[in-house]
Amino acid sequence: MVExxxxxxxxxxxxxxxxxxxxxxxxxxxxxxxxxxxxxxxNCMAKDLEWIQLKGEGEIDSFTIIHVPPxxxxxxxxxxxxxxxxxxxxxxxxxxKGVTQPHQLKIGMRVRMVFEQTPSxxxxxxxxxxxxxxx
Amino acid sequence: xxxxxxxxxxxxxxxxxxRRDGLYWRELFIEAxxxxxxxxxxxxxRKDIKAIFxxxxxxxxxxxxxxxxxxxxxLGLTPVQGFRLESACASSGAALRCAVxxxxxxxxxxxxxxxxxxxxxxxxxxxxxxxxxxxDFPFEQWNGLTFPxxxxxxxxxxxxxxxxxxxxxxxxxxxxxxNATMNPKAQFQxxxxxxxxxxxxxxxxxxxxxxxxxxxxxxxxxxxxxxELARRFTDTPVHIIASAGATDKIGVHEREDLTTLxxxxxxxxxxxxxxxxxxxxxxVAEVHDCFTIAEIMLYEDLGFCPxxxxxxxxxxxxxxxxxxxxxxxxxxxxxxxxxxxxxxxAQLYEVYLQLTNQAGPRQVSxxxxxxxxxxxxxxxxxxxxxxxxxx
Numbered sequence: 001m002v003e004x005x006x007x008x009x010x011x012x013x014x015x016x017x018x019x020x021x022x023x024x025x026x027x028x029x030x031x032x033x034x035x036x037x038x039x040x041x042x043n044c045m046a047k048d049l050e051w052i053q054l055k056g057e058g059e060i061d062s063f064t065i066i067h068v069p070p071x072x073x074x075x076x077x078x079x080x081x082x083x084x085x086x087x088x089x090x091x092x093x094x095x096x097k098g099v100t101q102p103h104q105l106k107i108g109m110r111v112r113m114v115f116e117q118t119p120s121x122x123x124x125x126x127x128x129x130x131x132x133x134x135x
Numbered sequence: 136x137x138x139x140x141x142x143x144x145x146x147x148x149x150x151x152x153x154r155r156d157g158l159y160w161r162e163l164f165i166e167a168x169x170x171x172x173x174x175x176x177x178x179x180x181r182k183d184i185k186a187i188f189x190x191x192x193x194x195x196x197x198x199x200x201x202x203x204x205x206x207x208x209x210l211g212l213t214p215v216q217g218f219r220l221e222s223a224c225a226s227s228g229a230a231l232r233c234a235v236x237x238x239x240x241x242x243x244x245x246x247x248x249x250x251x252x253x254x255x256x257x258x259x260x261x262x263x264x265x266x267x268x269x270x271d272f273p274f275e276q277w278n279g280l281t282f283p284x285x286x287x288x289x290x291x292x293x294x295x296x297x298x299x300x301x302x303x304x305x306x307x308x309x310x311x312x313x314n315a316t317m318n319p320k321a322q323f324q325x326x327x328x329x330x331x332x333x334x335x336x337x338x339x340x341x342x343x344x345x346x347x348x349x350x351x352x353x354x355x356x357x358x359x360x361x362x363e364l365a366r367r368f369t370d371t372p373v374h375i376i377a378s379a380g381a382t383d384k385i386g387v388h389e390r391e392d393l394t395t396l397x398x399x400x401x402x403x404x405x406x407x408x409x410x411x412x413x414x415x416x417x418x419v420a421e422v423h424d425c426f427t428i429a430e431i432m433l434y435e436d437l438g439f440c441p442x443x444x445x446x447x448x449x450x451x452x453x454x455x456x457x458x459x460x461x462x463x464x465x466x467x468x469x470x471x472x473x474x475x476x477x478x479x480x481a482q483l484y485e486v487y488l489q490l491t492n493q494a495g496p497r498q499v500s501x502x503x504x505x506x507x508x509x510x511x512x513x514x515x516x517x518x519x520x521x522x523x524x525x526x
Contacts, residue, residue: 010273014273036273036274061292061388061393062288062289062291062292062295062393063288063291064280064284064287064288064290064291064339064340064341064342065287065337065339065340066279066280066281066284066339067336067337067338067339067340068263068281068283068338068339069279069281070263070264070267070276070279070281071260071264073279076279078337079279081278081279081280081284081288083288083387083388083393090389091388091389092274092388093274093275093278093280093386093387093388094278095278095279102340102341107291107292107295127273127277129277
């Protein structure tokens with residue numbers, strides 16, 4: 001039996017995260033890589049997309065240290081959030097583990113994605129989490 | 136050649152901004168609307184107003200949506216047709232753009248446009264959560280980003296790329312607080328120093344408390360008419376000679392360059408083209424300083440100075456009253472206050488006062504051309520309008 005790939009949705013992205021995989025989609029027409037996946041190519045509007053696995057490595061494009069957090073994050077503040085430019089091109093945000101002070105980070109630093117151990121698949125609006133750590 | 140009028144402002148009103156305990160937003164809006172009505176005795180609101188356009192971001196604050204009919208009803212304008220526009224903090228900028236389009240289309244001659252938000256009766260945590268709905272949920276919010284955090288990402292990138300300093304961000308807050316001391320309707324009436332800003336508590340590094348606009352209650356209103364009809368209502372018309380809007384990616388992380396507000400660039404370039412003017416022709420501007428870094432980036436992206444020069448622009452005093460281009464003479468969002476849905480038309484109100492010589496001690500002498508820039512969320516939407524004093 002041929003396995004049908006999951007649809008290019010946010011839910012599929014986070015199901016892969018729960019398995020410890022950073023997955024995006026690649027447009028078969030123009031080659032654009034999208035992380036997170038989108039159902040329509042943001043570059044050429046094609047719908048012919050294929051899943052690809054990314055290495056989960058990249059460099060910090062910018063960052064902040066959140067001192068006044070949203071309620072679900074109050075127990076971990078202050079914490080760092082960075083925008084990371086993945087080596088394959090796309091940029092995604094994520095918490096950088098173990099960082100509480102701005103002097104610990106610099107734009108251009110290398111980071112790698114790590115995954116939270118999630119006992120069971122969660123559904124919207126509770127997703128499994130990924131983080132970054134300094135390499 | 137300055138562009139032809141698309142619509143003409145014949146009156147405007149603004150509620151007092153700040154903490155307005157004991158009022159529902161519909162009651163706040165009446166305060167702004169009645170000022171606009173009283174300023175324009177030749178207007179018969181029930182007879183003349185053919186449509187209302189209201190900016191309102193959140194129904195969560197009062198568990199109250201269906202904004203336009205609520206306002207039409209409480210203003211005594213029923214059965215006038217009404218529209219509520221939502222574009223986060225640019226909601227009444229969107230309402231203004233729609234009001235201009237309605238008049239320019241020829242379908243309606245006289246419209247009421249405005250915006251409203253009542254926020255201070257909720258806890259800071261609740262307000263933060265309601266506002267966050269204007270950012271991307273599954274990636275930004277899920278990774279612990281707040282609105283100050285999103286603008287902090289832009290600030291860090293701008294500081295890294297252009298050498299912008301925290302002191303320069305603080306100078307924006309100092310300027311806007313100083314301007315607000317001359318605006319009796321502003322939420323804050325106290326001048327502050329660079330040292331106070333730098334010592335205020337960190338919200339999202341590098342942004343501190345005094346880099347952030349406050350939580351505010353307020354309402355704004357204006358009466359727009361077909362330009363040919365303006366003289367029936369006023370001797371001091373202000374023409375809207377350009378109106379433009381633009382969007383950007385909802386996720387800040389997906390934007391190629393975090394140091395540029397693309398929606399502001401696109402909308403302002405379209406507006407300058409439509410108005411037939413250049414940025415240097417603008418005499419006074421109200422821009423969306425929800426955070427100090429936003430105002431610095433907007434100096435650049437609205438074309439008032441070259442890219443990367445925003446920090447120096449404030450340090451040299453160029454956006455001060457008496458400087459090259461006075462910006463946020465009202466005190467801006469930072470010190471006048473930021474009742475999100477009301478802000479776009481509140482910016483119009485300040486420019487209207489300036490171009491009709493009614494701005495009192497903060498008057499920019501001889502102001503003829505004005506500009507407003509209203510931004511939604513972290514810049515995913517923007518509306519730019521250009522105004523010219525009537526002859």
